[in-house]
Amino acid sequence: MRRVTSVAGYAVPVTSAGTAGSGRSAGAQRVLDAALELFSEHGFEGTSLQDIADRLGVTKAAVYYHFHTKDELLLALVEPAFDELLALADSGLQARRRGGLDVAGYVDYLLRHRRVAAYLTRDPTAMSRPGLVEKGTRMREQVEAMLLGGDGDDLGNLWGAATLQALAGALLAAPPDASEEWLREELTELGAHLRAGYRKAARRRGGSGTVQPQTGMKPDR
Incomplete structure (x- = not known):
């Protein structure tokens, strides 16, 4: 209920x-x-x-x-949302392999768990508690991969983290009286713009997003 x-x-x-x-x-x-x-x-x-x-x-x-x-209470509070997101990320990666996935599923997830998402964004101490660190890291990595393609390179990690932060931040910054329909439309569009930016950056970098350790830059192509 x-x-x-x-x-x-x-x-x-x-x-x-x-x-x-x-x-x-x-x-x-x-x-x-x-x-x-x-x-x-x-x-x-x-x-x-x-x-x-x-x-x-x-x-x-x-x-x-x-x-x-x-800690037991906190885990019980956030674990259902985490488990749902991990399942979403897994199905999202499979969908990408069949031809791509937009951010709508992740936006719907954020709206369903708006209070938990807002709380965890405002209270990073909670994410450092025992039992949540490993789960939170795994969740973040899988969702970044779902949103941006699962390449796992430096460029993808950078844009994936930016996309997660931008969507969560936008949710927090939304007007209190914003309707769910308005939020869904705007957050989905924001996510689509960020994914397009990542694809453009990947093309500019010649398809390789790994930063060279010697210089901190990738070689020119």
Whole structure:
């Protein structure tokens, strides 16, 4: 079930862990929703299990019943979104091999998980927590490959990182009252322009995006 909550000026659906088939009890989902609200407001480091209990009006023991640590709670909060993105990246790479893929699927993903994406962008400390570093690195690499072709060279890594940052930043900068349809159109167009820029840069570099270690530049062709 989706619930709309206002956080940081946005009214967006809670889709992080409360999806169908997640196996979470109603009590655990309430803890996750409250945690995301507080993490978004005060950051991971600035939020305690007691704060979450106070927000819910329950005892700390009630929160501890579902999640023993903040790290366990954070992982449960973001893991469904991460797993969905990894599956999207895998299917996206297969689609590219059949003739190409635009950024629409990734944009739709960002919109579905807007609150989690906004929170993680604002609180990089969360991504450095145990259990998220390796998963986050793998996720970033696969999504960059999905968006730009999977070449894995220096140029692709540069443009892939820029594309991810640009789309996430644009989502954060969007007006609070922007409709989902407007956001989808603008973010998709932005992503298409960035992919076109990457292709142009790759052609200019002669099809090789690997920087030469001796000079930091690729040889002229």
